[in-house]
Amino acid sequence: MGVKLYKEPKLKKPDIIVGWPGIGNIGIVTVDTIREQIQAEEFGEIEAHDFFYPSRVTIKADLLADLEFPRSRFYYKHLDKKDLIIFTGEEQPTDGARLYAEGRKAYEMANLVLDVAEKFDCQRVYTSGAAVSLVHHRMKPRVWLVPNKKELLGELKRIDNTVLMSEVEGRAGQGSITGLNGLLLGVAQKRGLPGVCLMGEIPDYLSGAPFPYPKASKSVLEVISHILGIPIDSSKLDGMDAKVLEVIENLYAQLPQEIIERIEQRTAVPAPGTITEEDQKWIKEHIDEFFKKGGKGDEAT
Numbered sequence: 001m002g003v004k005l006y007k008e009p010k011l012k013k014p015d016i017i018v019g020w021p022g023i024g025n026i027g028i029v030t031v032d033t034i035r036e037q038i039q040a041e042e043f044g045e046i047e048a049h050d051f052f053y054p055s056r057v058t059i060k061a062d063l064l065a066d067l068e069f070p071r072s073r074f075y076y077k078h079l080d081k082k083d084l085i086i087f088t089g090e091e092q093p094t095d096g097a098r099l100y101a102e103g104r105k106a107y108e109m110a111n112l113v114l115d116v117a118e119k120f121d122c123q124r125v126y127t128s129g130a131a132v133s134l135v136h137h138r139m140k141p142r143v144w145l146v147p148n149k150k151e152l153l154g155e156l157k158r159i160d161n162t163v164l165m166s167e168v169e170g171r172a173g174q175g176s177i178t179g180l181n182g183l184l185l186g187v188a189q190k191r192g193l194p195g196v197c198l199m200g201e202i203p204d205y206l207s208g209a210p211f212p213y214p215k216a217s218k219s220v221l222e223v224i225s226h227i228l229g230i231p232i233d234s235s236k237l238d239g240m241d242a243k244v245l246e247v248i249e250n251l252y253a254q255l256p257q258e259i260i261e262r263i264e265q266r267t268a269v270p271a272p273g274t275i276t277e278e279d280q281k282w283i284k285e286h287i288d289e290f291f292k293k294g295g296k297g298d299e300a301t
Contacts, residue, residue, distance in 0.1 A: 024213030
């Protein structure tokens, strides 16, 4: 078990951006878009055998040829203003039947990612994910920011279309980040490595939907592009967003009118807050069940 590096590029004080699949695949879509845009080069991976079960068995000429595992890969790119390392994981490791990454395997993977970050003298770590919120799918998502060091607060507060997670209405200065995006940030703090988690808002009624939410990925992309000074073309996400929005509007139109009215009423506020226990119960009883049953347009997802 460990990290396998194919090469050791000479990097000048890079930052590292990390992404895994999650709610709406907001983080991984953001990170993959950056990786593709800057044409980052793969230079290593975390060996998968101790973290995952095989995802597929390959058969060639009637014989079992290989077992395929979810991959966790490192990339790098020399840029004008700052060198960059990108890490993407195809799956988050879990212990048992847990939905989000936690436990020994998740902790070990977080440390392996940060071992590479320290080896190449990374200055900051950025993670990205979803902020489940009382927004409407026709609204532009904000980006919730969570730094792991106090000295980052001043810089982050000056960025457009962002809000510190502790300042979101209804949170009373508290919050939590599930999965490896939060765990990695905490482990980085213990190692003295500054970091920020950027979370794009997704409507709570879409948090269980079986399709990505590129509208939020676009918002996160704008913020991380600003922070790093890297121009990123989001036209590919624009096309994806338009297709997903069509699916969402189709499903939305099939909801009972009383549910639509409740959504419209509670999102008609200037600064959406977070989910109450009553809202959580309501989602489980109505929206989640709706997505399980499916509807017209499910084939497009």
